[in-house]
Amino acid sequence: MNASERSEKLAQHNLHDKPKGLLAGLSQRLARTSASIVGQVQSLLRRRPTLDAEFFDELEAILLQADVGIKTTTRLLSGLSRNLKDGGQGRTVSGDDVLKVLKDEIVTVLGPPEPLGEAMESPTVIMVVGVNGTGKTTTVGKLCYRFRKSGSQVILGATDTFRAAAIDQLEIWGNRAGARVIRHEEGADPAAVAYDACQAAKARGADYVILDTAGRLHTHVNLMRELEKVKRVVEREIPGAPHEVLLALDATSGQNGLIQATTFKEAVEVSGIALTKLDGTAKGGVILAIRDSLGIPVKLIGIGEGIEDLRDFDPNEFADAVFQDLE
């Protein structure tokens, strides 16, 4: 078996090993998240059936540990205390009361679900950006597969010309999903790759162009400028593009996620977030802070390494899944 056969086999494996229903997969994977939050809230309620200051301190602790961040935690808790205030302090409340109110608050913060941006006239251009190691290339691969499955033609642009073998990694995803990858040499100008990808999409009448950009820390001014340039080229080549600028955000990231989102939004007008690696124990609570302060909605979630492990983000479904174990 040669190398390409092996990689083909691996792709097949990844493609077929997780054919779960949308909700089933999501709930199952989010169970770890929900088990811990719900479990803690329930045990907290057993210990402290009344609403005193200590109760709120402990509730605050639970949310902080979910990476929700201090500001959003405060907002959630003030909403909670407002809604439970009728009975006054010291009233006995049920766990259901508290959780329902908390869930409603979370849904309110997250706002209504929002779809990916689409062009009126093909091609739709999607840029995927983010710091290093958040799963940009994997997200591009999964997204490409999703579009291909619905019969669309997709062009992938290997605009990560910096990281060693990033282009090869994207090629492998392209092969798996059946999309053409526009590539230059390592070290080439990413904007030139973006240009070629746009040209190729126009020439072939492709429906989608997805640009996999290099990971960059938002603190590196020059690299952020490079990203702005890529976006400018796209804007120039295809009117109205990019139709979606997705920030790949690692669910394990803490409060720095908010700073990342702020800086990338300033540079390239991030329009949505792909929250990746939600299949671990990390809660991804920073998305609440991001939505709360920046208004950027989460549009996709990554819940595994398989090519189908990408889901639309639905705030209601998310909140339901977080609290579904509640009796």
Next chain:
Amino acid sequence: MFENLTARFQETFRKLRGKGKLSEADVDEALREIRIALLEADVNFKVVRDFVSNVRERAVGQEVASSLTPGQQVIKIVSAELTRLMGGREAKIQHSPKPPTVIMVVGLQGSGKTTTVAKLGHLMKRQGRKPLLVAADTRRPAAIKQLQVLGEKIGIEVFATHEGDDAVQVASSGVARGKFLGCDMVLVDTAGRLHVDDELMAELGRMQKEILPQEVLLVVDAMTGQDAVNVASSFDERLELSGVVLTKLDGDARGGAALSTRAVTGKPIKFVGVGEKVDALEPFHPDRMASRILGMGDILSLIEKAEAGYDQTKAGELAEKLRTADFTLEDFQDQLEQMQKIGPLDEILSMIPGMARIKGVGDMKVDDGRLRQVGAIINSMTPEERKNPGIIGGSRRRRIAKGSGVRVQDVNVLLRQFDQVKGMLKQFGGSGKAQRRAMRKGIIPFMQ
């Protein structure tokens, strides 16, 4: 964005000022803020709780040193305790008495394992060793290729087979290959995996049994949030880690994960990754990390640094010049040099007590590159031009731009800004207020 932390701290410490001894109430009030600071730095909640109660015990009733305010005394205790927690054991690579020394590098997806392996190899090679890199990440597409490319770049041999191969076998063959080649170090790159993925965690356990590494290093992204404790303790339980490598510290994450992982595993942080280049790997400095996690600007170190770095006589001269508005580009350059002696600008800004309370300053970004550019422009001027910028016409501007490698516009901008600053200083007689106003308006160069 969050309410500026430093501002909040100073609010608290302002209240503490003027008291001779730390009372329980004083300490409690300060610690409430410190708790929030640590949480915002992503230190795990439970770790914060323990830490705060430790500090409370130490701080209450402590005499305030005569040279410090009570607030500074609390900062001192907090930062000493943080440093102590993260420091301690000598954090070097344990070499095997019988080479090759085998190191396994493990961690979550995207934490930076492959890059770290290359950086470690580069470091070892520079120390005169002969490392071999082993590509045992056979899962992620093109991970093998990535290590090969990096290996070629730094001139270190890479042992690799094929994507999809059994990782344990690859690691084992790699170590054998290392022995055969007479290498004294074998660095094994493994696939990223979730700590809750039983199957893949078991694979690491088998690999460890098979290749018996001297070191198992966990790679942790400095941006990791509360989950860092779960990750670190799971990997430690399975593999008994020997240390941690903290990556992506060149970003602006406060890096609370460093404290969290240290607290739950007790294992030292051996290296930090500070960039994408292969030489961007540094030893870990607990004191720097402590100050970074606190994120409140180390007021004490500013005082120390400023005392050591700033020339009192020159400062006096400058004040005089400001008063008489006889402020030239030469003085301006002097001032820049003084500041550069103290340290990176935004760090200094954050260290100046009271700065954070000024609206807008907290969000101000300081571009050290621009600062260097300004220095270069002034250096390309003649002494006469520096004393009397009025004589710098078009032709001189072109020459200066050429000499300093910038565009003529950059020279124009600098001259215009200098004029504005000078005008403002003149107007306000060089008071601190005027300087702050100038900063707020963003007209001092190198500040945006």
